[in-house]
């Protein structure tokens with residue numbers, strides 16, 4: 537790489553999603569630097585260079601950016617000092633898709649107020665609370681059941697369903713435990729009884745705004761366990777979903793791929809949240825699309841055209857999680873899993889397991905999403921995380 541004069545990207549957050557972004561960037565001859573809060577993170581294992589810093593520490597973040605001078609800063613996780621990204625953007629650094637998008641989406645309050653109060657998009661009713669007493673008032677106001685989440689968290693961490701006012705304290709404690717940043721504020725959301733939920737991958741690039749086929753998914757404890765593409769929707773539902781996605785992504789701006797999370801209800805489509813970056817449920821695109829969500833993200837960022845996104849086959853993904861905390865583990869059963877036709881496995885290579893941590897994903901392509909879901913499920917059933925004592 538040393539002689540090649542190339543653009544340099546810096547990834548802030550180096551998990552399984554970032555690892556694929558790094559691989560796609562390298563395929564286009566881009567230099568890659570991976571940053572995260574711990575050593576040997578998945579994307580670091582693929583990047584040209586890496587750094588371990590506390591990304592919530594603005595000073596540490598600035599120091600590493602000034603040292604590496606990347607052409608593009610690509611946030612990958614929901615725990616970054618985004619105020620520093622706003623300053624760096626003003627100083628001329630390019631934050632993907634924009635520092636404003638990162639700042640607003642890093643915090644559930646920012647994106648929710650933008651979607652509901654500024655853009656008038658349909659969302660669950662919501663309220664915010666900074667103390668247990670305020671939380672009890674918010675639960676009274678929103679009604680039960682309701683969903684309580686730290687304002688800065690992801691993959692369902694610290695999230696709980698509050699079924700009666702008596703649950704408020706347990707939910708408060710869960711949110712304080714699970715938030716990514718040491719902020720105590722929580723959001724209380726009306727519980728939406730949806731028929732299904734989707735991620736609409738939306739791309740803003742030099743070629744305009746385009747959408748991938750909708751991805752259906754199932755979540756357990758606020759974290760995804762299964763996704764498939766395409767999700768069955770009427771033309772009218774797709775048009776409604778794309779309209780919401782266009783409004784929210786236009787408001788965030790910049791070039792890149794966004795994961796717009798939507799609930800499908802009998803009364804219409806409800807906006808939930810948006811990631812200004814590839815989405816975990818979108819890992820399925822590694823077997824369904826000609827360009828995966830990761831390839832699309834990097835192409836869009838670099839200003840390259842994305843004239844078409846082709847769905848090549850229906851497909852499904854199934855996550856493999858660890859259920860114990862260990863510094864030494866192995867992922868077994870891959871040989872048996874791969875006996876199922878059109879199956880692929882991605883082992884992320886995280887250095888240690890944690891309770892509920894996603895360690896790998898199984899992908900399957902088939903003639904129908906139903907068959908792909910069944911096959912992904914079957915293949916995944918053979919894969920086990922074993923712990924070494």
Ligand SMILES: Nc1ncnc2c1ncn2[C@@H]1O[C@H](COP(=O)(O)OP(=O)(O)OP(=O)(O)O)[C@@H](O)[C@H]1O
Nearest residue numbers: 660683689690691692693725726727728755758759
């Ligand atoms: N208001 C709600 N009503 C009903 N279900 C909800 C509500 N909010 C969240 N959920 C359920 O919990 C899941 C996770 O919620 P949300 O996306 O807000 O959390 P997250 O921590 O940001 O997760 P991720 O980072 O994986 O997107 C949703 O996909 C949905 O299944």
Ligand SMILES: NCC(=O)N[C@@H]1O[C@H](COP(=O)([O-])[O-])[C@@H](O)[C@H]1O
Nearest residue numbers: 549550551552553554613690691816
């Ligand atoms: N829903 C967001 C999401 O899936 N993000 C992905 O999980 C990683 C963190 O995993 P970890 O908590 O196991 O380190 C992040 O770095 C990102 O790749």
Ligand SMILES: [Mg+2]
Nearest residue numbers: 691797808809
């Ligand atoms: Mg979500």
